[in-house]
Amino acid sequence: MEPAGSVVLGQVLTLAGDHGLGEVAAIAIRDGRVIAAGSRSDVEVLIGRRTRRIELGPDEVALPGLTDSHLHLAEAAIAIDAIQLARAETLEDGLGRIAEAHQTADSRAWLTGHGWARDRWGGWPTAAQLGRVAPGRLVALWAHDHHALWVSPEALMVAGVGMTTADPSGGAIRRTEDGLPTGILHESATVLVTAHIPAPTAAAYEAALPRLGRDLVALGVVAVHDPGLLRPDPRLDGPQRAYGNLADAGRLAVRVHASIRSEALEFVIARGLRSGDGLGADAEGRARLGWLKLFADGSLGSRTAAMLEPFEPDTDSGPAGGPGRDRGMWVTEPKVLERLTARAAAGGIATQIHAIGDAAVRAALDAFRSESTRALRLRARIEHAQLVDPADLPRFGQLGIVASVQPVHLRTDADLARRAWGARAERTSYAWRSLLRSGATLAFGTDAPVEPIDPWPGLALSINRRWAGWPPGTADFGPDQALTLVETLRAACLGPAQAEGAHDRGRLTAGQRADVMVIPAAAITQSIEADGPLATTRPRLVLIDGKVVFEA
Numbered sequence: 001m002e003p004a005g006s007v008v009l010g011q012v013l014t015l016a017g018d019h020g021l022g023e024v025a026a027i028a029i030r031d032g033r034v035i036a037a038g039s040r041s042d043v044e045v046l047i048g049r050r051t052r053r054i055e056l057g058p059d060e061v062a063l064p065g066l067t068d069s070h071l072h073l074a075e076a077a078i079a080i081d082a083i084q085l086a087r088a089e090t091l092e093d094g095l096g097r098i099a100e101a102h103q104t105a106d107s108r109a110w111l112t113g114h115g116w117a118r119d120r121w122g123g124w125p126t127a128a129q130l131g132r133v134a135p136g137r138l139v140a141l142w143a144h145d146h147h148a149l150w151v152s153p154e155a156l157m158v159a160g161v162g163m164t165t166a167d168p169s170g171g172a173i174r175r176t177e178d179g180l181p182t183g184i185l186h187e188s189a190t191v192l193v194t195a196h197i198p199a200p201t202a203a204a205y206e207a208a209l210p211r212l213g214r215d216l217v218a219l220g221v222v223a224v225h226d227p228g229l230l231r232p233d234p235r236l237d238g239p240q241r242a243y244g245n246l247a248d249a250g251r252l253a254v255r256v257h258a259s260i261r262s263e264a265l266e267f268v269i270a271r272g273l274r275s276g277d278g279l280g281a282d283a284e285g286r287a288r289l290g291w292l293k294l295f296a297d298g299s300l301g302s303r304t305a306a307m308l309e310p311f312e313p314d315t316d317s318g319p320a321g322g323p324g325r326d327r328g329m330w331v332t333e334p335k336v337l338e339r340l341t342a343r344a345a346a347g348g349i350a351t352q353i354h355a356i357g358d359a360a361v362r363a364a365l366d367a368f369r370s371e372s373t374r375a376l377r378l379r380a381r382i383e384h385a386q387l388v389d390p391a392d393l394p395r396f397g398q399l400g401i402v403a404s405v406q407p408v409h410l411r412t413d414a415d416l417a418r419r420a421w422g423a424r425a426e427r428t429s430y431a432w433r434s435l436l437r438s439g440a441t442l443a444f445g446t447d448a449p450v451e452p453i454d455p456w457p458g459l460a461l462s463i464n465r466r467w468a469g470w471p472p473g474t475a476d477f478g479p480d481q482a483l484t485l486v487e488t489l490r491a492a493c494l495g496p497a498q499a500e501g502a503h504d505r506g507r508l509t510a511g512q513r514a515d516v517m518v519i520p521a522a523a524i525t526q527s528i529e530a531d532g533p534l535a536t537t538r539p540r541l542v543l544i545d546g547k548v549v550f551e552a
């Protein structure tokens, strides 16, 4: 047999089979794939004169690289240069940062940014506040969850949003009791303003992506599912073009499946592009077309999640006229979800549906009832699935649905969920164990830039349902729903590969692509603490297709 290009000698977790870690003592790699996994002697016979030996220390372990199943990669890459409000503890602090950006920016430029939270700031901010710190300026700032937009008086004017503007379908304009827009737009109403902000060009994405790609690889992330942009891109002039170009130039750091929004569906079908197809010149390249991304409902933080039973009463006495007083809202009506999912399937495009509330999850499952919506190269999936009615749990397994969940959301959502959902919260929200037991495929992600790109704190959260930053005495959130270490690693490394229908990724058995990370063994041997070794893991070495892409 021809010698291996490289061998990894030491504790290797292959994730072979349906359960467990599949530990072996060595693997051999040739031409980008694992060619043997087994004992040291199995692999040593494949060592030739030019074979690279990667010898692990006794305190190290190798396993398949991570795939982030829900990372707005293009949006996150561009957002690095925008106003960051995630660390602004108070409204005053946030306004200070905005005033600073206003001083230095070109006078005609839009100020954009993200990261504010009604919850953290003790209420909804207003356009008038922006008018004071950035007079005359066009400003549009996304909430932390990207389901509400805070805009300046000038932005409202440019968008023509006033007293008589009706709420668009699937959206709401927050108003004073007299009906005046306050400066907060919910869900689809955000497009009224974002349509006027010049779109970043493909070149801008191309320039911004490599830096973030390097950061991801250093964290052990080898692949990403990008659920798409906050703005419509009907002819795929933005991220998809940038991913294709970068892949062709050999500059795309990670594998990417890039999803589309419904505005682009007919364009994509007309071009004959199907889910899983290459976006660059190379059909087998790193950039692929992902899913059609649909939104059933809004978010927990904005109380726009679609609910079977009403939310618990809201303590925030904000301006009247906003959504979410009762059972949230539909961003896309169930019958439209069903129609678009079927239309996409007919064109060879798989669908992922954002669903937070239990009514939204039910509607999403209903949209996948028809066999044709599930018989595609990429799997049918539900994003977030934060509150699931117990009656709907078995349907995940029966229909073979991927539950794409982001454990790190618990950090900020645990308290919100307890207040919004009361007793329902700990029983049936973030119910990862129940989902797994029902037969769902779990695929982990971070939802960056809503959360940081570092996937490791989320892995620890999935096991201990606890966060180091919670006030002392806060109970673990729904501890019955905690996952084991093995289930967590499988949901982070293998589940996402299964979601994209890849049979040759996510494990380190013979025939699989050699995407490998070497991490400290302490990450998986020591007890899982909210800020312990697993939560703070940093790989020493990362390979993609058998090539070293990061070395500490």
Ligand SMILES: [Zn+2]
Pocket: 070, 072, 227, 447, 450
């Ligand atoms: Zn998201």
